[in-house]
Amino acid sequence: MDTLLKVENLQTYIGQYHILQGISFEVKKGDVTVLLGRNGAGKTTTLRSIMGLNPPSQGKVCYKGSEIQGLSTYKIANLGIGYVPEDQGIFKDLTVEENMKVAMKKQDTETLERLEWILQLFPDLKKFWKKPGGLLSGGQKQMLSIARAYLNNNQLLLIDEPSKGLAPIMVEKVMESILEMKKQTTIVLVEQNFMMASTLGNRFFIIDDGRTVYSGGMSALKEDEQLKRKYLGIA
């Protein structure tokens, strides 16, 4: 399979802080790539750097063979990259409908079909279609954020902790939806829920202190007890 996204020695400063100090990983087309690591390791910052929200000072981000670091965020997004941020990024005074509308790039039948599918996946959104996003419950916000990213025909989705704050049954649904999306797009996932991560992921990268410290498949990771204890705190 060919590589869709390649991140090489990414270095990012936020203000004076050297947050990312050399992140490298590769994303294969059709895969679910999972980034793991403890709090503050730099996972979120990695996704934000790819999106151009915290532009890297060094290193390369290659998407479909061309370098995209340094492009403005909207251009990166328009290359077909969708993003579900950690804090959901809901427009709190806009209704659920308006939130979706802002995200909608085209209004063709394909998009409308996808919308249909999303609403069926998350019936709560349909129920609160006219409600301001700020008034949704924590989990509903998470659903809305995911839904927004699913709406367009993206080739790559960056999803930051989607299971956070979701009821077990919803976690299951989100997993199902990711499996469904996996058929059409490639996904980079940051996830703390190990069950979810291990079920969905093809390839794993562990980030610590702003560096990639492990890459490989699930089975290898599962076996490496030391690694797990060191970086993920699970025995």
Added chain:
Amino acid sequence: MALFLNLMINGLATGMLVFLLAAGLTLIFGLMDVLNFAHGGFFAWGAFSAVWLYSLSGSFFVAILGALATGIILGIITEKVIIKPVYGNHIQQILITLGFMLVLTEFIKVVWGPNQMAAKTPQVLTGSWELGNVILIKYRVFIIIVALIVFTLVQVVLKKTKIGLIVRAGVMDKEMVQALGINIKKVFMFVFIVGSAMAALGGALMAPYSGVVYAEMGMEYAILAFIVVVIGGMGSFSGSLFAAILVGLSGSFMAYFVPDLSLAVNMLLMAIVLIFRPQGLFVSRG
């Protein structure tokens, strides 16, 4: 009855004029949440360039176009140089736009001299019709019509296109909007320019109404415009229209029936609205 009608029509016309002044601010302040104290400068520049062009060309149409062009150019400069670095930061906005306001006002004197200038009304729009005891001042009727056209146009753009939504979303979370593939800078720029052009248009139409333009006119009317935007509810375009009409009518009726309060009428109106309906009169959501 005729008296009532007179007061009504004059109040309505004043309200519409105030609306034209406030319309640009509804976009810039109400929608984009930019505290632009230089907004009054756009009125004044619109007014001066219109008066000047009218006296040169003799065509009111050219004068209006000129004012719009002035507004657009000023809008571009202001957005690029003054506002862009301070989006989302009210405190810096106050300082930088007040500074720019000083520059704009003073620069008028460099270009057109320190004196006030008389603004002429085009012949067709001069004078008034009398229907019984009701006096219909032609220029006021004209103002009402223009205001309604402007209102409809903008309303259509805001309602029928996504732009209103995007701007509101962009104010709430600029990063997210960009992450959705929208070039928010361009959108902000566009809205800002439209707002500035509308301010200049307001100034240009204001000039023949009061008959005179002077460099300091900007600040005076800017405060009035701020009041209207707040009363109408931030970001609500139709709210601004109604609020402006309310301001016009209450001014007109108060001046007639309770003249002692006329100095305070706008402020009283705003105080009452804010105390009892802080989100503004015409916005349902908090």
Added chain:
Amino acid sequence: ASGGKDDKGTIKIGVLASLTGALESYGKQTKNGFEMGLDYATDGKREINGKKIKVVYEDTETKPEVAVKKATKLLEEDNVDFLVGSSSSADTLAVLPLAEEYKKIMIVEPAVADSITGADFNKYIFRTARNSSQDAVAGAAAIAKPGVKIATLAPDYAFGRDGVAAFKEAAEKLGAKVIREEYADPAATDFTSNIQKIINAKPDYLFVVWSGANSPWKQIADMKVQDKGIKISTGAPDIAALSTMEPLVGMEGFSVYYYDLPNNKINEWLVSENKKRFNGEVPDLFTPGGMSAAISIVEALKKTDGNADSDKLIKTMEGMSFDTPKGKMTFRKEDHQALQSMYAIKLEKKDRVPYPVPVLIRELSPDETAPPIRVKK
């Protein structure tokens, strides 16, 4: 500026004026007038009894606190012997106590507030400008006759209210009746309600006291006040503001000064000198005022042989008459207000003049326009 001790041989004058801001054009007129006045009175030598005259101009920015700061600077650092100013009444009022404190003569020009030569008067104050009451009296003299019914329109603040009060007093003395007083928010965009009420009252005249850029003229015309048989009257302002009075062509009122109204040598000199110095421009409303202020100082000094002692000057100046572009002025003993001519005029359209022109009906003599004495003793 180094201290004044060695400057015994010079007379120093500090002029306060609004050289920036909304009243900038007034300030500049005063300044120009003052310059020309000095040259005229000293034949261009700027010397009296061998003493050089030096002038320092300071901008008050039409802010009282700035005026005080600048006045103090003039008094303390420049050691001026005279103060002259200022363009706004508030600035002037704020400076008055300083004149007393430092015991220096202050010539008030062109501030109009009555209280300057009234409640807030002190003996160091002399005023070459006319005051609000004189305006009012002149306005009344121009139109008031027994049986005439008059309505007034004025901005709703001290200037307007005082002006109308004085006008009413004067007009009623002449037998006219003020049947309606309207006050409008000076910053308003709409005066039609007030005008409506005036129309309803059916007066013979509408007398308007106005100042400031935002004027009611246009709406008065739009409401066809004149067509309804109500004659308009007001004071003719400076040339820039005259151009906004196009709608009022035909109105009768009064003028403090328009360059072709006074018929005397000094005014002729002023007009030609002004044209010479300021590429063809004619002197405006407050140019002769500035000139008069300068002349009054020079004349007083001539009488004291160049002695700038204030007490001596006060004695000299009280009751002193001097010739100005507006004819003979006299500082009244009681309140140091200069009595002066004003002009009853009519606004007319003239060829090749882009604004309506005040045309003389008759000159109102200084006695005729003398205001009541309001100094408290």
Added chain:
Amino acid sequence: MANILETKQLTIQFGGHLAVNEVDFCVAEKEFKSIIGPNGAGKTTFFNLLSGQLTPTKGSIHLKGEDITSMPPPMRTRKGIGRSFQITNVFPNLTVLENVRLAVQSQMAIRYQMLSHFKKYKKVTEKSYELLKQVLLEDKANALATNLAHGEKRKLEIAMLLALETEILLLDEPTAGMSLEEVPAILKVIRNIKEEGKKNIILIEHKMDMILDLSDSVTVLFNGTLLADGTPKEIMENETVQTAYLGGMHNGHSA
């Protein structure tokens, strides 16, 4: 055992939507109570009612027998109800230490003192450091709260809550977004409190293993109404809970 906190017919309506619907709920003294329920069931809203952020449309809330239904939030805090927030809710431009200090200060009733307080200040600061140590944040004490990673903010949130030393702790998904490595540490903090036996804890969580591990009893909210209340075991066996909340994969499984 006396009920320390009790609600009667507690109801709140947003527009047409009944977010909490006639909920009778009680917590006995020293009880560790958990609340579960699907997203949007009304759990957070219920907390908001208890802590006073929202006023109920109907019903009442009693704290140790006293009716506190219309008491404003700060008073409730002083009476002993402290809460953490689901959405991270700290003072963004203050340092981590200052954030905690504000909570400690409130607990020590240092509120309106306008001038000088250095001695007490020291105590406050010391205590703040202690709390930060407890939640593993002491090395970030001088960072601005806004610059913390998500999980770090959650820890700060907990430190602030602990600082209040309230009898009742309302914890709204304290470990959401926290990395696997740190969850045990927080769990330990919570368990310590529990074992001290001085506090009542009410916990909202979606992590079932945690619920099972800690709770004395569990309340299930569903569409705003109280669906079930019982021991963890009972709840796990409840069929509605299984189908509507846990879903298929969860049977017997714990990650």
Added chain:
Amino acid sequence: MVIPFVYESRSTLILLTQIFIFAIFAMSYDILLGFTGIVSFGHAMFFGIGAYTTGILLQRTEPTMGLFLLSIVVGIVISAVVSYIVGLMTLRLKSHFYAMLTLAFASLFQVASEKWRTLTFGNDGFTFRIPEVLIDRTTFYLICLVLMIIIYCVLQRFTHSPMGSVLLAIRENEQRAESLGYKVLHYKIMASIISGVTACLAGSLYTTSLRFVNTSVFTMDTTLDALLMTIIGGVGTLLGPVIGAGLIEIAHHWLSGLAEKYPIFERWIIFFGIIYILAVMFFPKGIVGSIQGWKAEKRVKRGANVKQEKKIAG
């Protein structure tokens, strides 16, 4: 501090006096804006109350020192009451709405000062005499200087007190402060009273320096002066407003002075406006705020280096 006796030049003396008075006014504004996060467009209200109270009392009675002090006390009481009432009515509102409502209240005061002419003489205002002691500019200058220092110290103390840090918390996150057990409205009202009273004192000093008062003390311009000084100096720093007051007054004085010498400065206000613009571009957090920021950054950089070195070593 510069030794305060050396100024032979009276206008420098007056300029400095003016700076001190406005520094007090701006500091009072900073309590609202910088420490509680409230933007007020009506701060002139309190300045005006102080100004008119002192003015009216001294004009109506004998200008003795006792009465002057009395006028200050009266002013403080009135402004405390007014700020309490206004605060109660307005402080529940959010940002813009609060700002506009204070603007409305200040304008109502302005209209009142315009209309209540038996007391205020309308917008012409009036002059009055001041106590003998204060006439000497050096004395008055020293009084203002001392007062400014005292007020700076008191406010500095206040903002660093427990209550001050609660105000900061409210500025950052009102709802959170509330749930920590702080009664937010009480704090806001207290901040507004303290700020109002201080502004009132500044107003009293201001009129005393002019021996004159008119309606301009109530205008939006007066509020904007305080606002600009605070922002330019650095919001929430307390020293900032003092520096801001100095900077604005001096720039003003200097630029308008240049106008006399160089014709190009006839329109000096343009340059004045440009200073504001440049200030935002180069000192986005105000002068004091930005300098503090840079210092902090340096500290962090140094800290980070140390940390990295450790890592390499370890």
